[in-house]
Amino acid sequence: MIQKKIKDLLKIVNELQAEYKEFNKKFTLDGRLVGDIGEVLAMDKYKIRLFDKVEKKYDAVTEYDNTEVQIKTTMNNSIWYPRDYQLKLLLALEISPEGKPIELYNGETKPIQEYLKNRKRNESYNYYTITKGVLIKLNGKVDPNSRIKERKS
Numbered sequence: 001m002i003q004k005k006i007k008d009l010l011k012i013v014n015e016l017q018a019e020y021k022e023f024n025k026k027f028t029l030d031g032r033l034v035g036d037i038g039e040v041l042a043m044d045k046y047k048i049r050l051f052d053k054v055e056k057k058y059d060a061v062t063e064y065d066n067t068e069v070q071i072k073t074t075m076n077n078s079i080w081y082p083r084d085y086q087l088k089l090l091l092a093l094e095i096s097p098e099g100k101p102i103e104l105y106n107g108e109t110k111p112i113q114e115y116l117k118n119r120k121r122n123e124s125y126n127y128y129t130i131t132k133g134v135l136i137k138l139n140g141k142v143d144p145n146s147r148i149k150e151r152k153s
Contacts, residue, residue, distance in 0.1 A: 009029060010029075013027045013028065013029065013033070016036075016037075020036075020040055022052060023039075023040075023043075023050045023051075023052055024052055024053050024054065025039065025040065034073050034074070034075055034095065035071075035072075035073050037073065037095060038071055038072070038073025038093050038095060038101070039059050039060070039071050039073070041073075041093065041095065041100075041101040042059075042060070042071050042073075042091055042093060042101065043060070044151070045101055045150060045151060046091065046148045046149065046150055046151065047062060047063040047064055047148065047149045047150070047151055048060040048061065048062055048063060048069055048091075048148060049061055049062075049063055057070065057082070057085055057087070058070050058087075058088075059071040062089070062148060062149070064149065067088055067089055068087075068088045068089065069088070069089045069090075069091055069148060070082075070087045070088075070089070070090050070091070071091045071092075071093070072090065072091070072092045072093070073092075073093050073094070073095060074092075074093075074094050074095070074104075074132065075094065075095045077131055077132055078129045078130055078131045078132065079092050079104075079129075079130055079135065080127040080128070080129060081112065081116075081127055081128045081129075081130050082126065082127050083116070083125075083126060083127055083128055084126050086109060086113060087109045088108070088109070089107060089108060089109070089146065089148060090105055090106075090107070090109050090112065091103075091105070091106055091148055092104040092105035092106075092130075092135050094132060103139075104132055104135040104136055104139065105135040105136070105138060105139045105142070106139065106142065106147045106148055107139075107142035107143065107144075107146040107147040107148065108142060108143055108146035110142075110143075111138040111139075111141035111142055112130070112138055115130075115134065115138055116128055
């Protein structure tokens with residue numbers, strides 16, 4: 001039974017790769033799947049342009065002023081936030097069981113940087129883990145003018 005499910009997943013991955021080939025999304029089952037799906041959902045909902053290749057620090061730029069955007073996606077309880085560089089704009093999304101994006105955080109990262117100042121660092125990791133609840137709380141402190149604009153429906 002599991003072999004059939006794996007084949008079904010791989011078929012879906014191949015279909016997604018073909019559909020989003022221009023953005024070089026791999027949708028691999030090794031950990032990139034949720035992130036790639038989140039980037040595509042973000043592209044559909046927000047006024048951003050995804051890069052056509054994988055970049056280390058950013059995934060997209062805003063269409064209206066070319067500001068760099070890092071997109072983090074979860075289907076669990078938290079995201080990984082880099083500690084070795086400061087992001088300009090962060091868009092953190094949760095993917096609902098129905099496949100819809102839920103905004104957890106949108107905008108400048110100043111509130112996150114303030115929060116992380118008091119956070120204990122594990123020197124063996126290059127990232128912090130930030131829970132959904134913390135992201136939602138910090139999202140309330142974001143300057144509204146820095147938010148990534150949504151597309152009109």
